[in-house]
Amino acid sequence: MSKLNIKNCSRCKRIFIPVSGEKICPDCRAADLALEERVKTYVRDHPGITINELIEGSGVPSKFVWRMVQQGQFENSSLKDAQYPCNNCGKLITRGTYCDECTGKLKENAQKFAAAMDSRKKRTTEQSSTGKTFSDSMYDAMNR
Numbered sequence: 001m002s003k004l005n006i007k008n009c010s011r012c013k014r015i016f017i018p019v020s021g022e023k024i025c026p027d028c029r030a031a032d033l034a035l036e037e038r039v040k041t042y043v044r045d046h047p048g049i050t051i052n053e054l055i056e057g058s059g060v061p062s063k064f065v066w067r068m069v070q071q072g073q074f075e076n077s078s079l080k081d082a083q084y085p086c087n088n089c090g091k092l093i094t095r096g097t098y099c100d101e102c103t104g105k106l107k108e109n110a111q112k113f114a115a116a117m118d119s120r121k122k123r124t125t126e127q128s129s130t131g132k133t134f135s136d137s138m139y140d141a142m143n144r
């Protein structure tokens with residue numbers, strides 16, 4: 001596992017070595033942190049503002065602000081209307097991609113799928129005596 005992992009920064013396209021799966025290089029990351037700090041300071045200095053006021057007032061790109069909202073960075077702040085629709089049902093949420101309900105359903109489906117795959121694997125390993133069956137290698141492929 002000593003493969004050298006190099007990546008192109010998804011922002012500035014420069015090559016860098018990610019430490020734990022980052023998509024952007026340390027320079028861009030530092031710029032992001034500075035921007036986050038600017039947004040947080042602005043919210044602190046202007047209690048009770050709305051997202052639009054924040055975006056206009058701080059001059060930070062709205063995409064960046066919304067990503068911070070999605071990460072739950074304003075959950076305990078005075079920022080008003082820091083909510084957006086669930087990706088699945090459209091209910092207003094304050095962090096993540098889906099509402100609690102949809103998250104629960106998605107998790108349930110994932111577990112059902114994993115359980116189905118599991119029992120299929122058990123069945124095939126029990127009955128296979130000569131090498132791998134087709135569904136066995138399918139399972140391996142999906143686990144990769």
Ligand SMILES: [Zn+2]
Nearest residue numbers: 009012025028
């Ligand atoms: Zn970069």
Ligand SMILES: [Zn+2]
Nearest residue numbers: 086089099102
């Ligand atoms: Zn939902």
